[in-house]
Amino acid sequence: MMRSMYAGVSGLRVHQTQMDVIGNNIANVNTVGFKSERATFSDMYYQTLQGASASNPETESGGTNPMQIGLGVSINSIDTLMTEGAAQRTDNPLDVKIEGDGFFVVGDASGTYFTRAGVFQVDSAGYLTTPDGMTLQGWPVDEDGKIVQGQVDPLQIYSPDQAYSEPVGTTKATVYGNIEENDERLDSGNTTGYVFTTSFYDEMGYKYTMEYSLAKESSGPGSNPGEVSLNLEKLKDSDGNIIVDFENSPPASIQMMQGVNSLGTDTVIFFDTTTGKFSGIGDDSATVTDSISIANLDVVKDSLPNDLIIDFSSMTMYAGQSNVESSRGDSQGFGAGREAGTLSSFTIGADGIVTGKYSNGETKSLGQIAIATFSNPAGLQKVGSNLFEATPNSGDFDGIGDDITSTGGALTSGVLEMSNVDLSKEFTDMIVTQRGYQANSRIITVSDEMLQELVGLVR
Known part of the structure; x- marks a missing residue:
């Protein structure tokens, strides 16, 4: 009878431990990344009252099973459940x-x-x-x-x-958009022409603007249908101050180049008179390329590019509005350069x-x-x-x-990652644990009453 009481005590202990595990799980139901636990039980050492025996043909007696009385329950393991928790957007x-x-x-x-x-x-x-x-x-x-x-x-x-991000000097620029051949700003009598700009950075991260003009010449290159002449006008710093005035005092060393050849004032952009698409740039319609370069800008400042490539192949000459623009770099942005960041x-x-x-x-x-x-x-x-x-x-x-x-x-x-605690499971386990605790406490109560009956026999 005393064994039953101690078995009941062991049951109370393990169910209390299981309740501790459940309580910790529920307490951490909103703990980020928490991994819940579970307690498992195992039966304890058994007292053997009678061992097992095999059958004996000579005596015609059958085998007997062992008779054992368990001594209660113990904690087998407290496992951490590593299942992934649900996602919580923040x-x-x-x-x-x-x-x-x-x-x-x-x-x-x-x-x-x-x-x-x-x-x-x-x-x-x-x-x-x-x-x-x-x-x-x-x-x-x-x-x-x-x-x-x-x-x-x-x-x-x-x-x-x-x-910080280091500055990078610009090596390429792209001019794109449409130039309408009958745009009045292209007229040879217009002193300014159609003006547009390209921007670029030097190796120190300073920004500059190159100003160009497009015009229809009265005769010679740039005067024929599908042709427009290109001229360098001004080089300005980031504050708009003129560094180089190509029209009034052009430095001899800074030139527009086609390969190794200087283009000078005979630079012409050619367009297909049937389709209006770009067909080349150069000083002769028979020897044209997609781009030119502005060479020797570093004579103005050492950090300026020695060779700035300008691509005009995206330009068109369609009827309608003129809207020539530019961007730094090629179509993938290579060569664009940048300021310090x-x-x-x-x-x-x-x-x-x-x-x-x-x-x-x-x-x-x-x-x-x-x-x-x-x-x-x-x-x-x-x-x-x-x-x-x-x-x-x-x-x-x-x-x-x-x-x-x-x-x-x-x-x-x-x-x-949210806690992987499943409240429905925890509450169910809580109920089962409570009933197990109650049942084990009843073992102790009934065993005590039986002991009282035994002691009462002497009265």
Whole structure:
């Protein structure tokens, strides 16, 4: 009878432990990246009253089964359930969710830890950190902006090397749009002609404007149908001040070139008189190209391009309104150049690469978030603050980590992983646990009443 009481006590203990697990799960129903737990039970050591025996043909007696009395129940395991939690949209670019397996790697002087809670912020030194101040680990970029996937390091976004984008000098410009042949501004009697500009940057990041004019000549090149002459007018700085006046005092060294040949004042843009499409630029309709170059601009300032290529192949001569414009670079933007820029924002891609956006329009990689994977993630040990640490049964972290794409997963910015606690299951388990606790307490009560009856026999 005493055995039944102790069996009941063991039942109370394990159901209380199970209730502790359930209570912790419910308490963390809104904890970002929380992984719920479950308790499992096992029966305890048995007292054998009679062992089993085999049948005996000689005595014609049958076999007997063992007779045992169990001594209660114990906790078999408390397992961490590593199923992925639902997604919660936050629209905060510093909130990141892991789609698939793996953990973020974070750490400080106390060691390296792992978490599924992708709640990050940028500290005063430009590092990505957890709310507790642990730095997010990842891979840096080299001088060429390429990711170096080696030993993980704290991921610094606003480093001195990454805070600015260097200026780049312009090497190409494209002129496009339509010039109407009968536009009165092209008339040879008009002293200004049709004026348009192209802008470009020097290697220091200063912006300049080159002013051109288009005109119909009274005779010679540029006077025939489908022809219009091109002239350099002025070179201006970013404040509109005239640096070079090509009309009144043209420097002999600065020239419009077709290959190695100077074009001078005989530069003509040719159009097909049937289709109105561009057919070439040069000083002779038999030897034309799509573009010209303005050579020796560096005589004005060393940082100016030595050879600025201007592409006119996108121009047309249709009836209608004239609207000639220009853009820096070719159709893919190559050769456009840019001013110096500062880091204005950054985004985290699905591959974990952090891409910086600069005020001058440049984008470049700032680093990549590394992911840690384990052969047995359920073997990780919780240490609080949404953190796990490796154990002998989880597998070791190699210090390098994985590219999230190599695991078949992805990172989603602006989203957090919610707790994987299922409240309907937890409440059901709570009810079952309560009934189990009540039943075990009844064992103790009934055993006590039986002992009272036994003691009462002496009265």
